[in-house]
Amino acid sequence: MDTIESALRAAIGIQAVYFCLAAIGLNVQFGYAGLLNFGQAGFLAVGAYAFAVSVASFDLPFFVAIFVGLAATALLALILGIPTLRLRADYLAIATIAAAEVIRLFFGASFKDYFNGRDGVSQFSTAFQEANPFSGPVLGFRPDDFWVMVVGWTLVLLSSLLLLLLMRSPWGRVLKAIREDEEAVRSLGKNVYSYKMQALVLGGLIGCLGGFILAFGQNSVQPDNFSSDLTFIVYTMLILGGAARIFGPIFGAVVFWGSLSLISGILGDLTAGDNPILPTWLITDQQIGSVRFMIVGIALILLMIFRPQGVFGDRKEIALDAR
Amino acid sequence: MPDKTELAQDPAKPSIDDPILVADNVTRTFGGLKAVDVEHVEIPRGKITALIGPNGAGKTTFFNLLTGFDEADTGTWTFNGRSIANTPAHKVARLGMVRTFQLTKVLSKLSVLENMRLAATGQKGEKFFSALFSGLWSGQEKANTERARELLARFKLDAKEDDFAGSLSGGQRKLLEMARALMVEPELVMLDEPMAGVNPALKQSLLGHVKSLREDGMTVLFVEHDMDMVRDISDHVIVMAQGKVIAQGTPDQVMGDQRVIDAYLGEHHDTDITQERDPSAAPETEAR
Ligand SMILES: Nc1ncnc2c1ncn2[C@@H]1O[C@H](COP(=O)(O)OP(=O)(O)OP(=O)(O)O)[C@@H](O)[C@H]1O
Numbered sequence: 001m002d003t004i005e006s007a008l009r010a011a012i013g014i015q016a017v018y019f020c021l022a023a024i025g026l027n028v029q030f031g032y033a034g035l036l037n038f039g040q041a042g043f044l045a046v047g048a049y050a051f052a053v054s055v056a057s058f059d060l061p062f063f064v065a066i067f068v069g070l071a072a073t074a075l076l077a078l079i080l081g082i083p084t085l086r087l088r089a090d091y092l093a094i095a096t097i098a099a100a101e102v103i104r105l106f107f108g109a110s111f112k113d114y115f116n117g118r119d120g121v122s123q124f125s126t127a128f129q130e131a132n133p134f135s136g137p138v139l140g141f142r143p144d145d146f147w148v149m150v151v152g153w154t155l156v157l158l159s160s161l162l163l164l165l166l167m168r169s170p171w172g173r174v175l176k177a178i179r180e181d182e183e184a185v186r187s188l189g190k191n192v193y194s195y196k197m198q199a200l201v202l203g204g205l206i207g208c209l210g211g212f213i214l215a216f217g218q219n220s221v222q223p224d225n226f227s228s229d230l231t232f233i234v235y236t237m238l239i240l241g242g243a244a245r246i247f248g249p250i251f252g253a254v255v256f257w258g259s260l261s262l263i264s265g266i267l268g269d270l271t272a273g274d275n276p277i278l279p280t281w282l283i284t285d286q287q288i289g290s291v292r293f294m295i296v297g298i299a300l301i302l303l304m305i306f307r308p309q310g311v312f313g314d315r316k317e318i319a320l321d322a323r
Numbered sequence: 324m325p326d327k328t329e330l331a332q333d334p335a336k337p338s339i340d341d342p343i344l345v346a347d348n349v350t351r352t353f354g355g356l357k358a359v360d361v362e363h364v365e366i367p368r369g370k371i372t373a374l375i376g377p378n379g380a381g382k383t384t385f386f387n388l389l390t391g392f393d394e395a396d397t398g399t400w401t402f403n404g405r406s407i408a409n410t411p412a413h414k415v416a417r418l419g420m421v422r423t424f425q426l427t428k429v430l431s432k433l434s435v436l437e438n439m440r441l442a443a444t445g446q447k448g449e450k451f452f453s454a455l456f457s458g459l460w461s462g463q464e465k466a467n468t469e470r471a472r473e474l475l476a477r478f479k480l481d482a483k484e485d486d487f488a489g490s491l492s493g494g495q496r497k498l499l500e501m502a503r504a505l506m507v508e509p510e511l512v513m514l515d516e517p518m519a520g521v522n523p524a525l526k527q528s529l530l531g532h533v534k535s536l537r538e539d540g541m542t543v544l545f546v547e548h549d550m551d552m553v554r555d556i557s558d559h560v561i562v563m564a565q566g567k568v569i570a571q572g573t574p575d576q577v578m579g580d581q582r583v584i585d586a587y588l589g590e591h592h593d594t595d596i597t598q599e600r601d602p603s604a605a606p607e608t609e610a611r
């Protein structure tokens with residue numbers, strides 16, 4: 001029972017929320033517009049660090065610091081997009097993955113007075129936690145954590161609603177058309193470059209909200225929070241839930257973190273004690289951390305074989321690719 | 324220059340009054356190959372012009388250059404008297420010059436109707452902030468949908484409007500692409516082999532439809548290998564071979580032209596050109 005309970009808590013926990021926001025952002029870029037952004041971690045990092053430093057080093061008020069974070073992320077999107085979005089899709093992929101690594105290393109090694117190297121930035125959550133209406137534990141979560149979750153899931157809800165409206169509109173139609181065939185869209189008089197830029201910025205901004213939640217949840221930000229693993233897990237979640245579906249990233253985040261915790265819980269039970277159920281030559285409790293990712297990987301491979309469109313995707317759409 | 328006694332007029336000499344499109348010295352090389360080397364071309368306004376030539380003559384490349392899908396090495400061209408050389412493709416389309424592709428580009432994962440709606444111009448709902456408020460664009464969307472349905476009916480695609488465009492057959496995709504181009508309400512529509520793969524009965528009705536475009540005041544430029552069709556519907560014919568325009572004129576003038584016969588038939592001067600459906604045995608070459 002403990003195993004299931006902690007799995008359920010992981011499914012809606014802080015990590016699930018900020019990964020979910022990162023995945024919603026990526027859904028705009030990759031899911032709807034077909035942009036290969038392999039640097040979503042960089043967008044979260046810039047947003048989180050810009051906010052954190054604004055408060056910790058410059059004492060800016062909360063909402064000003066939030067604005068600084070969003071503005072810095074939008075700027076990053078423009079810097080990455082301007083030279084690459086006119087080129088073939090792969091150039092954006094290369095630029096974003098490189099940029100995300102550069103950003104991470106930069107925060108870890110430069111301006112140590114502000115970024116504090118690998119220790120990262122902390123002491124910026126006071127204003128956020130002062131607004132916390134919860135004083136005791138809720139559903140077994142600490143009140144501080146629960147407040148972050150409430151704000152985080154509210155942001156998930158709002159950004160999903162925003163996308164719902166956008167993707168039902170002619171704006172969303174242009175985006176989906178660009179994913180299919182840019183040249184056809186161009187031949188009909190649409191400024192493809194501008195739409196791709198809008199998608200890159202919007203997706204980055206939603207990712208940046210994820211960066212804020214990560215920062216509030218940990219009470220600090222370190223460069224290692226933003227390794228490229230983050231980006232790849234976000235892709236995994238998005239594909240699991242189904243790209244270009246409003247619920248895809250939400251479902252993906254919840255199920256991914258829930259099942260990861262469930263698997264380690266079960267493996268923990270099976271390897272516990274002096275006389276564990278699973279033989280020690282097969283697995284010991286120290287190996288659970290990596291084995292759970294192996295099991296998730298196998299599950300994903302099976303999913304791709306039997307349901308390539310993801311859980312919420314449309315099989316008929318995938319079948320069209322084979323024509 | 325060959326001597327100037329032929330029936331068709333010399334390609335370098337302008338003669339049409341009020342052409343909708345005029346191009347001069349347009350060249351494009353791929354490596355060592357001069358794919359397009361057009362000295363002078365004019366497209367008469369309100370008429371149907373055929374662009375013909377053997378495979379690999381540079382017709383598609385010329386289309387790509389004129390419409391901003393490829394960059395010319397040299398050259399100037401004007402549309403409605405306004406210079407549009409190396410203008411981005413979407414701006415060319417907005418000016419009223421819309422093209423289709425030889426290799427059809429339907430948007431497979433959009434429905435047939437959505438493909439059509441996408442093409443409508445000046446949509447308020449395509450702007451980020453107004454997209455959020457459906458009240459601002461739903462009226463326009465409804466009007467566009469009506470127009471789209473009319474066009475689909477004309478192209479015999481009305482029964483397919485809710486299907487994914489990717490599920491259409493090759494010929495149906497050609498039809499959808501043509502209908503979609505008309506949705507933009509162009510002044511000049513440029514069709515790259517619009518009838519390739521369309522069945523003969525429907526071809527006849529489409530020919531009628533292309534003629535009606537002319538009656539509506541539209542200018543049509545199309546690439547076609549079927550000489551009977553060219554003779555049937557075109558008012559003006561431009562012949563390209565090896566990147567150059569070798570003749571322009573009325574269909575009869577052009578088809579009697581010795582240079583044209585040479586380009587198409589090589590040695591077999593005595594064969595009637597209209598009997599030769601597929602003018603060249605060269606392997607199919609495709610530009611984007
Ligand atoms: N992107 C490209 N790179 C290299 N060569 C090209 C490219 N596009 C076209 N060519 C070459 O330019 C020449 C003209 O090609 P184009 O497609 O314009 O011919 P076409 O007249 O449209 O022929 P068809 O009737 O077969 O469609 C061909 O020899 C072709 O190989």
Ligand SMILES: [Mg+2]
Nearest residue numbers: 382383425610
């Ligand atoms: Mg061609």
